Amino acid sequence: MILLDIITFFGRLHPLIVHLPIGFLLLAVIFDLVSYFPKYQVLKSAVSFTLFAGFCSAVIACIFGYLLSLTGDYDTTLLRHHKNSGIGIALFSGILFLLTHPKVRLIIPVSSRIFSALSVCLLGLMSYSGHLGGNLTHGSDYLSLAELTKTKREKPVSAEQAFIFEDVVQPILEKRCSQCHQGGKLKGNLSVESLTSLKKGGKNGPAVVAGKLAESELFKRITLDPAHKEFMPSDGKTPLTKTETEIIRWWIEKAMATEGKKLAELKGNEIIKPQIASFLGLGGLVPNEKETEISQKINPAIPLTLDNNLVINLRNSGFEARVMLQKPVMLDITLPSNSGKKGSELRKLLSPLAKNIIWLNLSENGLTDNDFDFLKDCTNLEKLRVEKNPVSDAFSNYLSKMPHLEALNLNETKITESSLTQLRKLPSLKRIYTFGTSIKGPEDGVINLGSK
Known part of the structure; x- marks a missing residue:
């Protein structure tokens, strides 16, 4: 257990350390390109050292990235591509460094222009790997062109017209859970991106079971004592509010964890209507009789x-x-x-x-x-x-x-x-x-x- 904690701790340093090779290698490429101008020709001598620093830090970043991957909280395909591209950067930068050495140049003669072209290719590989890393951390839509053309869902004009999953439950999950359970990062192999993924669940079973709160891992976790190690959201993140929790409860227990249906189409919606109106910002502060009972x-x-x-x-x-x-x-x-x-x-x-x-x-x-x-x-x-x-x-x-x-x-x-x-x-x-x-x-x- 202690070893696992140590691995997790050092693995979490990867997002910090990975900026070192990015900085060094980007600087090396810039030095190489601007050295074609007579005014900056002196910078050519700094390319070799900067590439060496970039190579060393890239190797270290790969090691820490590997430790982070051992937590098993990421999409395996995306992780594999990111890992391979990261290793590729380390190898590529190492080769470029060797090509700056005079003795290597005697064996493998490479012109300055070819070397510069290879440096630009390294920059492209870094961009690709960085994009994959962003997807792992922030989700597959991170820096996606689809996000630019994505049409924002219109806000319902009333609580009755709100689609229970699409307009209410899903936004709650996106706000409270998506940081750890969406896109490339899947803690416990659980994704909250869709109802299908919620029903599929993660390594601890289905997150949502229609009509059965006791079997719904999602509801069990959000209603634990915040001090409990399995409480969600974890790591001191803001928990669901009482209103949000009641909405999730009603959706699973009474609405049978449905999607594609408006609140008006569901039986017994009068009980949850005030909470949904409040969540959507449609009900103002109109009191709900059940919630106005002040406990001691x-x-x-x-x-x-x-x-x-x-x-x-x-x-x-x-x-x-x-x-x-x-x-x-x-x-x-x-x-x-x-x-x-x-x-x-x-x-x-x-x-x-x-x-x-x-x-x-x-x-x-x-x-x-x-x-x-x-x-x-x-x-x-x-x-x-x-x-x-x-x-x-x-x-x-x-x-x-x-x-x-x-x-x-x-x-x-x-x-x-x-x-x-x-x-x-x-x-x-x-x-x-x-x-x-x-x-x-x-x-x-x-x-x-x-x-x-």
């Missing part, structure tokens, strides 16, 4: 109502906003990666909703400590994701007035051990995700603080 576990400090225009304005500004519960109004808000939004704009859009925000995802947006001052108003927050932002220990000061915070994702941030003492004082905090930080802890980067 729900934080009484959350406002019961909210101006719907604030949510609409947030969505129009590029945020994803889901209503988890109608009364009190509980919001799950996500800011898409690399949005370009900073402190003043975040404060303007989120502060009016602060008391209603329960789950908040601001990951991978280049946000610094000063951009988070609005968090002091988010006193009802339960789950917060700020991974892949350059936040430091100063960020933890904004969390001191969050008595309900249960999960905090700090993966790949600049947080250090000194913040842990303050974070441990939060009364409800159960899990801290610290993978890729300087904090020493479990190998998976998850610090479990237990029940409080």
